[in-house]
Amino acid sequence: MAKKKTPAINSSSTADIAFLLLCYFLMTTTMGSQTGLSRRLPPMPEKDQKVDDQKVNRRNIIIVKINSADRLLAGSEPIDVSQLKDKIREFLTNPTNDPNLPEKEEIDIEGYGKYPVSKGVISLQNDRGTSYHAYIAVQNELVKAINELRDDFAFKNYGKPFIQLTEEQQDIAKKAIPQNISEAEPKDVAKRR
């Protein structure tokens, strides 16, 4: 009897099968990560805490209101979304030291030195009937204004846009131009309950 030789299994097609599966998972994988506007909500005030103990000087605050028809009111005048960015920029930079615009405070930033940091706070108020996309558009404009100011700061001091700075430099820029957006306590909620 001749020795029975087991024939080798042809394995050249396993690669094809694996490729097929690979392609399937490549297609279905969602590498694109979730994007959005990041925010920090203010903590709930304590029950016995006085509401008005954090009074902000009137000149330091700009109130942006959106009504139920998605119309905008910044400060005291109605404006369009496209104008909001420049309005906020002017508010935060206060180039002429206008007494009606926010004051600046010399703050010693670690690793940089003294910088006049604006005390301005943007207060965003909305109606229950405001549409979400109008709200996001306004939020976006506010962030855009602040990002542009940070970019300006980065160019002036480091000659590079903000995203190309090192982490420490970014921190300095963030301290110099803080993102003070307050999403105000909803007023109509209390009325409803």
Place this chain on the structure above:
Amino acid sequence: MSRFGGSKNKEVPAITSSSLSDIVFMLLFFFMVTTQLRETENKVIVKLPEASEVVKLERKDLASYINIGTPTKNYQAQFGTDARIQLNDSFKSIDDIRDFIAAERESMSEGDRSFMQTVIRADEDVRMGIITDVKQELRRCSALKIMYASRKTE
């Protein structure tokens, strides 16, 4: 010297392709592990609003999602066309957010809890009323890091 002389049987050896499948399998496993198939079914229609200044979500595993929108066609008979909140796999009300956040927090490791982020995925046509309610509830649960999910535009 027969070792160097034999030019007769000088054949190009076939490249073994047996390891090819191993490499491909390795890639395959990588993608299988990293892929996360949609674990929850979308019961509300969410068309995200557009924004240009978006940032990326840093830690996907620390995010919990709140979907807000109108129910999809096959649920409209049951739940109507008003904007509803979807948590995990079912329609919920504002009051359920507290439990949802507590459960999400519980599932995270101790050190990660402070980095927890809540992603609000709301349809661009919903009214702010419902979102304000959600935000107030989140503040009450002290889940303060939030993100308004939006699509990037130029």
